[in-house]
Amino acid sequence: MRSLPVKATDVIKTGMAKNNSSSAATILEIQRLSTEDGPGIRTTIFFKGCPLRCTWCQNPESISIRPQLQWTETACIGCGTCIDVCPENALTSGAEGITIDRHLCTSCEMCSRECPSAAMKMLGRAWNLEELIAEAIKDRVYFEKSGGGITLSGGDPAMQANFAALLLKSLKEEGIHTALDTSGQCAQDVLGALLPHVDMVLYDIKEIDPDRHREFTGVSNEKILDNLVYLCRYMETHETPADLWIRTPVIPGATAYEENIRGIGRFIASRLGNSVSRWELCSFNNLCSSKYERLDMDWPFKDRPLMSRECMENFAGCARGSGVDPDIVHWSGPTKMEVGNK
């Protein structure tokens, strides 16, 4: 199979393409009954397009801002319709099933429209504001009962900031609690335009060392940290956002070392004042490796084992000892299974 390995160093000729439209956005997925993206029961809207190229990315299908074609073997009935209808002859059938020649494919969507079994599928599609709001607020009653709401995530909603701002504003007008999950890699005024309509922010600090940050994500963390400080100043002078959760992916061979965790902690303690109400360490997860396969992407982490529980406890200990209020430190995510030691 043809593969397009993701290298952080090829930054980011295509990825920086933003969508400035305020009338439509490319949305990957709307996930209901989300319980991990902020308080209460939430509906999470995953925007496509991300300015970073984290080598460990858990959602590779959200990196590109464009819809992407995916073939799922277990759904395919082998009828060959897709091959017949492809005007670019980009699809072939072989022992491993359907192969997509991604250089020939123009994402014309002929195959995904005709596929009877939805095995050939475009990931992401354009949504206009009205239909997206109508879909996203269907769980309003669960938001109300749980203190939940709607989270804009991705990718990074800031890549489609005009639309995101309008969406957030409309949701606020509907009386819905809004959360923004952003990488922070954007111009300050872009972030500034979103914040008036946001009740809480979920923000990643992945790596405190700027060079290592560049090595693993394609960009330095300078702008991200500056924007974070700006965000906290903003919070001090405005009623909303009222909450800020920091998340740190703990990735073996990348971010998972004590000095990084301590460094992030020192940054939080010294630069962010009292704005941070939760700092969550998220352990490395390998569940996404099959997604890379379906997108014909190589993933350097595919054979990485999970972290051990002790290891995560240890990092959480580091975090608590780093100068932050220890009560804000949490960790989550899967760890290596230890039988009989729940």
Added chain:
Amino acid sequence: MDTSAAWKAQYPIKEPGNLSPRIEWLRNYYFRGLERPWNNEFTSWGTGEPWDVQYDETTFYIVPETYAFFSTLRASFIQAAQPVELHEDFWSWSLPERKAWFIKEVMVNHLPQEILPGDLIAGARFNIQASKCWTREETAQRDKLMYGRKGARSKLKWFYNRGYGNAGATSGHIIPGYEKALRIGWKGIHANLQAAFDALTQKEQKTRKGAQIRAMMTAATMPRELAAKYASLCRDMAEKEDNPERKTELYNIAGNLDRVPWEPATTFWEAVQALWLTHMLVMSDENYPGPGVSFGRMDQYLLPYWEHSLSSGMDRESGKEILKCFWVHANYAYDALIRMGDNQGITAGYGQLINISGMGKDGRDMTNDLTYAILEVIDEMSPILEPKPNVRLHRGSPDQLLDRVVDMISTSQGSPFLLNFDERSMAGMMREAKRAGCENLINKDNVHDYASVGCLENTMVGNDRSGTVDNNLNLLKAVELTLTGGKDLIPAVDPITGKQEKIGQDGPATGDPATFKSWGEFWEAYSRQTAYIISKCVDLYEATESVRARYCPTPYLSCLVKGCAENGLDVTQGGAELNFTTLEGVTFATTVDSLLAIKYLVFDKKECSMEELVRALRDNWTGHEVLQAKAKNRAPKYGRDDDAADDMGMKAMDLWTDEAWKHKTLSTNRQFRPGMLSWNYWIGSGYIMAASADGRPKGQFLSNAICPSNGTDTNGPTANINSVGKVLGGKAGKGNGDWGEYLNSLPNGSSHTITLNPSLLRDPEHREKFKAFLRGYTENGGTSLQINILDAGMLKDAQSHPEDYRTLLVRITGYNAYFTTIGRELQDEIIARESHGCY
């Protein structure tokens, strides 16, 4: 690592806990099953006449698994019957009087009385098959109605073999007036019967009415005489007992039995003793162990006794100990056919249901200390099947109750109880009152007194027989008949002979659907076929109902159902104040999805012609895989919170429920009412019914009750719930609903099961979210919910049958993936993780 071995060794099965040595022994003894020297299997009792019969197959017409055994069971119970010496006037009495006398004679003077070691409640054996007490003529007449060429049995087989479903007048499935029996005692019930009899004119006393009340008076003395037998047994045992504590207990049990159930109960122990004896004799009277004979709101009517005894010094744990003995007793229902099947008679839950918590007058919450004590008993005894608990929730349910409920769900393999939702349920009961014109009996001042029968079937209490499992109709059959203009799509096959039957014009000739120009025409034809299948079901039911009304009185049960004494009619003759029979719509989602697929494929997108579709279904989709895939994956589906699709669901719901309300039984004047419970029919009928337009081949399961079809709820549990609420009617503006703003077209209620990932319950933060999820269900969902927790067993099944689990989402601490799309190794790891609670 060999994950499967670890799975077996490590899978955390819920264990009972906090059991005293007494209860532990009683519980373990029960689970020894056939190894027990004592059991409660059916004993058979006869008149000794050559025409005598015990077994009544009509009550099992709704259990297709038993059809093949009807004749064998009838013959074996006849053969096994022990003769009872009859009263010299026996054959001069009316049938109900013979029946009342016979049952009482068997229970008091023939069936042995025993007390198990340590037991605090008397009343052990109750499973009997008793003579129907028919004369030779009655037997012959009844058998003709049953087995004649146009008899009930041949109607049933016709109906079942063609995939319509099943129907039959079934025993149980009622909440007797236990509260009143405890309050006034059987003495009070007997006195009321005497008064009703005395109020009759002398002429009336000689009619069937007089005979019925006399029979009920005989039955009303049965609990007193049986209690006396047990009391004397206890005293005999006490005299021989060396352990002084046990000796005292036995004397105390005897003392209880001296009073109850004849006198009103005073203490908690007496109340539970009276309740058990009164209840178990219903099962004896009907010769029907357990199914659906339900207790109602036990934490409400036992509360005065509970509080009284606590304030007079009963220790709370001792009160629970009494309840735990009661719990063990209820499970002995399963002994009836303990030698049959491979699980010692224990199949699914029989459903001697209890309701706890719930709403009272003016929206008040009725949760009390006994509610929590009962929850503790359930938790400490579980896993155990009976009595089946159903917790009633509503907007005003306290957080403390929800905490307890969520806690119990998270530590069990799936919920150890069903949840019932008051607002939606009460809306259904109010709709029933309006449609049936019985607002004097069900209204805003008493509708909160409703309770559930069997699993989740809502009825009123003590005056209501609603035949909640009696009619089970595959709604999908009407779609099939529309596609063929009223003929079976494939020939019916007799399962015993294997012979194919001829296809005839059974339904109305609605025309060749290939000539239909619009969806509207198709819908019109579908409406006529729906009316037809419902009338066919009503006809089959009538055949069984009229026979039961004439030949199978249950005078003891009739004593506990308000209206029977007043009307001088047995409960089997429509004596209850509230007389319904429930038409349970089966295969709802398959039906709606099939309608959606036909509209989408043939009329909207013109993916195929009607001829092609019908041919594909005749061919069971073989050779039409592309069309099948489109039906499955492209056509809209119910259960995704897609308003257009759910609107089709609502139209289909309105259509069939309106049809149901048009019918009453002729013989007993019982009004049909709609409900959605599918028991296991959605599995069995899947092998009988032809392929359906939603893409399902013959042989694959149909949809269950009101649940979306397996694997179609791609937008997750909240979308699934919203769809369910919508097809029931959703909500109207404030005050414009059936109850509050709630609408509900299914008074019986609707069975809804969802499977959740255990990671949703993994810590206190998530358990709070889960509580909110249940409060959301109260607003948007249906009447009843069974929560299953995704477990390793289901994941393993998904590995072997990925096609059935395409939308199975696994969540590992918030990370979601479709299970069947990830590699085998990761799948194995996830299975191992679920097995060890590492999510």
